[in-house]
Amino acid sequence: MKRFIIERNIEGAKDLTHEDLVQIARTSCAAVASLGVPYVWVNSYVAGDKIYCVHEAEDAETIVEHARRGGFPADVVEVVVAEFGPHTATESQVA
Amino acid sequence: MTLTATRPTIYAGLVRLLERDHELGVIRSALAAASRGEGGGVAVSGEPGAGKSTLIGAAATDPVGLRVVRGGCDPLRTPRPLGPFLDTASELDIELLAGDEALTTVCEKVYDALRATPTLLVVEDLHWVDAASVEVLRFLTHRSGSLPLALVVSYRDHEIGPRHPARALLGDLARDDGFTTLALDPLSIGAVEQLVAGTALAADQVHQVTGGNPFFVAEVVKDPDRPLPASVRDAVLARAADLDDADLDVLQLVAAAPDRLVDRVLPALGVDLPTLRRLQETGLLDRARGGLVFRHELARQAVETTVPAGGSADLHARLLAAMERVGMDEPAVLTHHAVAAHDRERAFRYARAAADDAVRAAAHTEAAAFLETALDHLVTDDPRERAELTLELAFQLYMTSRLREAIDHVESTMTLWESADDAAGLAAAHEMVAVFEYYNARAEQARSHADHASDLARSAAPEDLVFGSAQATRGYLAYRRGEYDRALQWNDDASRVAVRMGDDQLTLRSRFLHAASDLAKGSGDARAQLADWIEAARSLDLDELASTGYSNLVSLDVEQRRFRAAENVLGESLPFTVEKDIPICRHWQTGVRSRLHFSQGHWSAALEDAGAVLIDDGMPLAMVWPLLVSALVPLRRGEAGPELALDEAADLAARIGEPMMRIPVHTARVESAWTTGDPDPHVGEGTPDVLASYDGDPALSWAVGDLVVWLRRLGLPTPVPDPERLPEPYRLSLSGRHDEAAAWWHRTGDPFAEAMAWGDSEDPAHRSRGVELLDRLGAVGTADRRRAELRRDGIATAPAKPRASTRANPGGLTNRQLDVARLVARGFTNAEIAERLYISPKTTDHHVSAVLMKLGLGNRRQVVVRADELGLA
Numbered sequence: 001m002k003r004f005i006i007e008r009n010i011e012g013a014k015d016l017t018h019e020d021l022v023q024i025a026r027t028s029c030a031a032v033a034s035l036g037v038p039y040v041w042v043n044s045y046v047a048g049d050k051i052y053c054v055h056e057a058e059d060a061e062t063i064v065e066h067a068r069r070g071g072f073p074a075d076v077v078e079v080v081v082a083e084f085g086p087h088t089a090t091e092s093q094v095a
Numbered sequence: 096m097t098l099t100a101t102r103p104t105i106y107a108g109l110v111r112l113l114e115r116d117h118e119l120g121v122i123r124s125a126l127a128a129a130s131r132g133e134g135g136g137v138a139v140s141g142e143p144g145a146g147k148s149t150l151i152g153a154a155a156t157d158p159v160g161l162r163v164v165r166g167g168c169d170p171l172r173t174p175r176p177l178g179p180f181l182d183t184a185s186e187l188d189i190e191l192l193a194g195d196e197a198l199t200t201v202c203e204k205v206y207d208a209l210r211a212t213p214t215l216l217v218v219e220d221l222h223w224v225d226a227a228s229v230e231v232l233r234f235l236t237h238r239s240g241s242l243p244l245a246l247v248v249s250y251r252d253h254e255i256g257p258r259h260p261a262r263a264l265l266g267d268l269a270r271d272d273g274f275t276t277l278a279l280d281p282l283s284i285g286a287v288e289q290l291v292a293g294t295a296l297a298a299d300q301v302h303q304v305t306g307g308n309p310f311f312v313a314e315v316v317k318d319p320d321r322p323l324p325a326s327v328r329d330a331v332l333a334r335a336a337d338l339d340d341a342d343l344d345v346l347q348l349v350a351a352a353p354d355r356l357v358d359r360v361l362p363a364l365g366v367d368l369p370t371l372r373r374l375q376e377t378g379l380l381d382r383a384r385g386g387l388v389f390r391h392e393l394a395r396q397a398v399e400t401t402v403p404a405g406g407s408a409d410l411h412a413r414l415l416a417a418m419e420r421v422g423m424d425e426p427a428v429l430t431h432h433a434v435a436a437h438d439r440e441r442a443f444r445y446a447r448a449a450a451d452d453a454v455r456a457a458a459h460t461e462a463a464a465f466l467e468t469a470l471d472h473l474v475t476d477d478p479r480e481r482a483e484l485t486l487e488l489a490f491q492l493y494m495t496s497r498l499r500e501a502i503d504h505v506e507s508t509m510t511l512w513e514s515a516d517d518a519a520g521l522a523a524a525h526e527m528v529a530v531f532e533y534y535n536a537r538a539e540q541a542r543s544h545a546d547h548a549s550d551l552a553r554s555a556a557p558e559d560l561v562f563g564s565a566q567a568t569r570g571y572l573a574y575r576r577g578e579y580d581r582a583l584q585w586n587d588d589a590s591r592v593a594v595r596m597g598d599d600q601l602t603l604r605s606r607f608l609h610a611a612s613d614l615a616k617g618s619g620d621a622r623a624q625l626a627d628w629i630e631a632a633r634s635l636d637l638d639e640l641a642s643t644g645y646s647n648l649v650s651l652d653v654e655q656r657r658f659r660a661a662e663n664v665l666g667e668s669l670p671f672t673v674e675k676d677i678p679i680c681r682h683w684q685t686g687v688r689s690r691l692h693f694s695q696g697h698w699s700a701a702l703e704d705a706g707a708v709l710i711d712d713g714m715p716l717a718m719v720w721p722l723l724v725s726a727l728v729p730l731r732r733g734e735a736g737p738e739l740a741l742d743e744a745a746d747l748a749a750r751i752g753e754p755m756m757r758i759p760v761h762t763a764r765v766e767s768a769w770t771t772g773d774p775d776p777h778v779g780e781g782t783p784d785v786l787a788s789y790d791g792d793p794a795l796s797w798a799v800g801d802l803v804v805w806l807r808r809l810g811l812p813t814p815v816p817d818p819e820r821l822p823e824p825y826r827l828s829l830s831g832r833h834d835e836a837a838a839w840w841h842r843t844g845d846p847f848a849e850a851m852a853w854g855d856s857e858d859p860a861h862r863s864r865g866v867e868l869l870d871r872l873g874a875v876g877t878a879d880r881r882r883a884e885l886r887r888d889g890i891a892t893a894p895a896k897p898r899a900s901t902r903a904n905p906g907g908l909t910n911r912q913l914d915v916a917r918l919v920a921r922g923f924t925n926a927e928i929a930e931r932l933y934i935s936p937k938t939t940d941h942h943v944s945a946v947l948m949k950l951g952l953g954n955r956r957q958v959v960v961r962a963d964e965l966g967l968a
Contacts, residue, residue, distance in 0.1 A: 030362045034361060034365070034366070036368055036370070065368055065371075068361075068382075068385070069358055069362050070359070071358070071385075
């Protein structure tokens, strides 16, 4: 499975209430369960008028299918090619 | 990656577009024109599978900078009001809420959105369109000249009958210079040869089996190694032959959703991604408009036929349950599935909700269809509930000019009110039938229902609104028959109840009737009063009442020959009937305008308006003058005998029974007999009867004056009571002062009456002048008759008959040309005219040239100078 970052444009996303998020999460989980292929919803972040999601699937097409079934936009879908953080600073420069 | 769903480019990649170069060129030049700001478009027609979508898709691949917005119509039982516009609202960057917008607001919003951005707007499958969308499309078509818009529509011609809502739009498109209609032919054998090249298929055999249908050919070519299928259905089903039962079941579910199987319901239906992938391998499905769709309607229909008998209700029930689970809010779609699932309770509930949406959107055709569905599925023990729903349906039927059905439905409630023991309800139903029967030109029935309503209401609640209203209706019918005393007596009852109940509407109704009968009888002050009450009704939003006021005011203005005033009223009132959606008044006032144009010598415009009323045969009351106009114009032009239209007008006028309509029909018979020289038995037999209905009533004095003058021309001078009380021009004619009569008609702006008055004179110079005027009007038939009289009397000074090729024809201006001519006469430039009439500068140039040619004038200055005599001031 590959990891993807999904950018969803949702005007007023920052104003979504906790109840809204519960509702959205239920819809999303139902969409995941309906796919019949391996799929992991890792986490999502609400920021301004966007929601950024981290999902894992075999390919981008499956990510898009999940969005369709949930009725969510998926304006940008990009595969994550590398992950790094503070710990990376201590690693050797030669892989 | 974006998720903006576009409709599929159907099998475009699979089969080359053959034998469509001309069609492609036509669409491309419409796109190029739109990108230059000259709007217009193309209507593409063809049988299913003819390649309409493919052609449009191919043209749209290079939209020359235009934004592409594609909408479509769906084969639902009853279409969703404004479906294509609701689907494309976000692409057009406008907000439309189903059922929340007045139609005029929707038109304005779409218009503004299209004015701002150059656009290719595609609306496919008009044979399934809803009536409200047709109105929006017509609104756009009329203004397309000034929009950077290419409108491309597609339809199956043989599925659009004369009463189909799209028919009027297609008529507009056919008449509009900016639009082209393309009919797609089947492929030739040569094209089929190119497509099968490289396969083992024999071109002539494929051509024979497929009839050259591009979709069918493409299906065959996709699988060249299979045996040649005998039908489109076989070709499609061959592609699904390898599916197992579970997958076929899902395919059938998609086929049961004629608009689209919305993606959001897939989880609720348990359709997983591997299943979808297998189904997509058949090449039958696509993703579009937020759902799963068949690539082609023919494919959907083919799959639908594989559902075993009795299995379809189960499919629809599953779809419905899934849609409810995800909270889908499209009552029109839910109604479709509930009905097909035989689920009475839901079918009623959703149809009721869909009807309410449709009523709010002024989509009356769909509102009536949904109410009919609701009524069919209503389960209740309460007769009142059924009766009320039926009356709602009747009202919507009336709003779509289906009067006969409306009346039948109201009558069907009578037993319901009786079993509910509701006398007031029963009285109101009788009053409603009275009004509809009157519009239906069955005055006797109208009268008896109004009387009955009044009796019932009087015994149930004598001083209540139902009684007051019944009396107002009775009074109105009596006023129309010319029985003023009775009208005012019943009207007093209405007025008393109105005061007692403090009811504005009934108060104004009674005041209207008072002012209108005073005006009919010739009182000068009554006109201002009637106009005041109309304003009062408008300020209270009593739109139907205000509109009825206009209808009465303007027909009296024309009857009493106040043409300028009538023009002003119609300029205000006709748009009002459209904006407020009051069909009976729109028909009536269009009929009045037909008569007005006719009197002013604008005969082509008169015929155009007459045709508009007659083609929609739902409102017989409004048809008398349009019939007379369509009889008399050809008679005067020397084109055709008017007998049929005259007989029809006579029957209609007899049914309506109003002298103000019967007399002019009789006069038309006299004119016809005089013009053709053919004796008409109706004239001799009918005249005494017609005149007997006149007892010096001032309201009828114009109609009688006209009749008497025509009878004289026919050599049947007839005494009338109080000739000195006839209107001035007739008094002048009857006393032999023909030149003064002619001058009177000249001032009033009735060139034909003027010409006839000159011709009545003994003076040869006057008589020649009359013939000249008739020539100028294009009144060939009448002029021939006058020339024959001059020859008979040995007068040699008659002007030479004009040659057809050089004859100017001011009466030949159409409504549109008349609009243009009036603006030219007021000194507007072409650019200003284009802006005011929402047409392109090019179209304006075209109209101005046509106007000058028909007026026989060399330049626009002459139009300004002679505006008055041309009836353009």
